[in-house]
Structures are given as structure tokens and as C-alpha cells.
Amino acid sequence: MDRAHSSVNSLLEQAACIVRRSKETAGTLEPTESYKRGQIEELISFADSNGLWIDFNNLSVIYLDKGGENEVFYDGAATVYKLNNFEYAGDNLENFFIRITAHNKFFSNVPYQMIGFAYNSLHEFCAVLIQPHIKAEREATEDEITDYMQALGFEMDYLDEYHNDQYEVFDAVPNNVLYGIDGDLYFIDTQIRLKG
Structure with a gap:
């Protein structure tokens, strides 16, 4: 996948579609807590197939903070990186994608862009989001x-x-x-x- 030539929200839209499809495939036979597990497995496969892993050892970033769902890094210039572990999405990752899309709609002066996936310091699967650094x-x-x-x-x-x-x-x-x-x-x- 050529991220440099894709639209800004292309990866976000593709991942949201995978998550939605995974839940639809599971149907009502699966308990809701297994939706998230299946959705994560689908996203890991998607990341593997498309070379979407971000290696933070190869990025020139400094660690800033850790919250309930994000580990936050700064490149020292213009970009904040957030490793989001989907903690606040509940049992369905669709909630995460709804939130990011709505954020970009209402707060477009500080949009999220999804650039790939990584594991955080606790080895939790995460979406890697970037935002402009705000002065x-x-x-x-x-x-x-x-x-x-x-x-x-x-x-x-x-x-x-x-x-x-x-x-x-x-x-x-x-x-x-x-x-x-x-x-x-x-x-x-x-x-x-x-x-x-």
C-alpha cells in the first residue's frame, strides 16, 4: 500500500470497513466481547498484508505522556503521534472509528490521521494516529x-x-x-x- 499517494483518510476508511465487516460476519451468534478480539485479528492481518506496521525505534520522536488509551510522542517539530490501544472503544472497534471520524468533522483544525499500526509499551495492539502539534x-x-x-x-x-x-x-x-x-x-x- 502506497501511503504517500493515498488520500488522508483512506487508511482510516479501510480499517473502519474491515472492522464493520468483521462484526457483520460474526453476526448475533457471537457474544459482543468477542467482536473486538475478531476485529483486532482482522486488523493485524490487514497490517501484515499491507506493510502498515510503524516501528517507533526508527522514528525520531520523544515520549510525552500516557493516558488511559494513548501513549503520546512528539517529533519535536509539528506532529504528535498517539498509539491508541482501543481501550475506550468498548467491545466493538467500530466505536473508535466513529469517534475519530466525528472528531475530524467537528474539530477539523486539529484532525487525526491514521498512519498504521504498532504495539505499545505494554504490547497492546494499537492504531497509530498523528495530529498536528499545537502551540x-x-x-x-x-x-x-x-x-x-x-x-x-x-x-x-x-x-x-x-x-x-x-x-x-x-x-x-x-x-x-x-x-x-x-x-x-x-x-x-x-x-x-x-x-x-
């Missing part, structure tokens, strides 16, 4: 976050949770939303799911 003046305030979300057509449910007719956005807290040196807000790490 921030500070963390956004709760009021700034609320105003921004309302301008996007979301209603506030709780201090860090919002919804519109299709999505719920949560964990929209100051340390996940940066106030850039350009005066814009950058939602770098919120959670998004379909409204259910």
Missing part, C-alpha cells in the same frame, strides 16, 4: 469550551459533556482543549460516541 498559550477555560460547543450546535449536559441530535461529546475538559497562540481552541483529546 498553546494555555488550556481553554470551561466557559470557552462551552461557548465553542454551543456554536457547533451542541447542548451542554454536564460541565464536560455535550450532545447534538447525533453525537455525545464528553471529557471536553481544559486539559483536553488547548487555547492556541492564534486564539483558536483545539480539542485534542475528547471522547465522542453516537447518541444512544
Whole structure:
């Protein structure tokens, strides 16, 4: 697979299609917890077949932080790398792809791009995502976050949770939303799911 000549979201779309197909193949006979295991096996096969493994030993990056689902690295210039272990996807990896697609729709000034797969320091299978590095003046305030979300057509449910007719956005807290040196807000790490 020639990543240099594919569209930005091509890998994301292909992986989402594999995950969706894997769940459809499993049907209703499989318990939901086995969906994720099967979906991961399909993605590993996809990565093997298409040379989509990212070797962090060959990248010039520095380790920044680790959260519940991401190990975060920085290339020192313009890009943040996130190894996402699908922890917050629950029992169905489709949730991960819904979240990333929705993030790119609503927060297009700091989009995710999926560039491949890797294993993190705990040897968990991960999607490798990149985002632009944001030069921030500070963390956004709760009021700034609320105003921004309302301008996007979301209603506030709780201090860090919002919804519109299709999505719920949560964990929209100051340390996940940066106030850039350009005066814009950058939602770098919120959670998004379909409204259910």
C-alpha cells in the first residue's frame, strides 16, 4: 500500500470497513466481547498484508505522556503521534472509528490521521494516529469550551459533556482543549460516541 499517494483518510476508511465487516460476519451468534478480539485479528492481518506496521525505534520522536488509551510522542517539530490501544472503544472497534471520524468533522483544525499500526509499551495492539502539534498559550477555560460547543450546535449536559441530535461529546475538559497562540481552541483529546 502506497501511503504517500493515498488520500488522508483512506487508511482510516479501510480499517473502519474491515472492522464493520468483521462484526457483520460474526453476526448475533457471537457474544459482543468477542467482536473486538475478531476485529483486532482482522486488523493485524490487514497490517501484515499491507506493510502498515510503524516501528517507533526508527522514528525520531520523544515520549510525552500516557493516558488511559494513548501513549503520546512528539517529533519535536509539528506532529504528535498517539498509539491508541482501543481501550475506550468498548467491545466493538467500530466505536473508535466513529469517534475519530466525528472528531475530524467537528474539530477539523486539529484532525487525526491514521498512519498504521504498532504495539505499545505494554504490547497492546494499537492504531497509530498523528495530529498536528499545537502551540498553546494555555488550556481553554470551561466557559470557552462551552461557548465553542454551543456554536457547533451542541447542548451542554454536564460541565464536560455535550450532545447534538447525533453525537455525545464528553471529557471536553481544559486539559483536553488547548487555547492556541492564534486564539483558536483545539480539542485534542475528547471522547465522542453516537447518541444512544
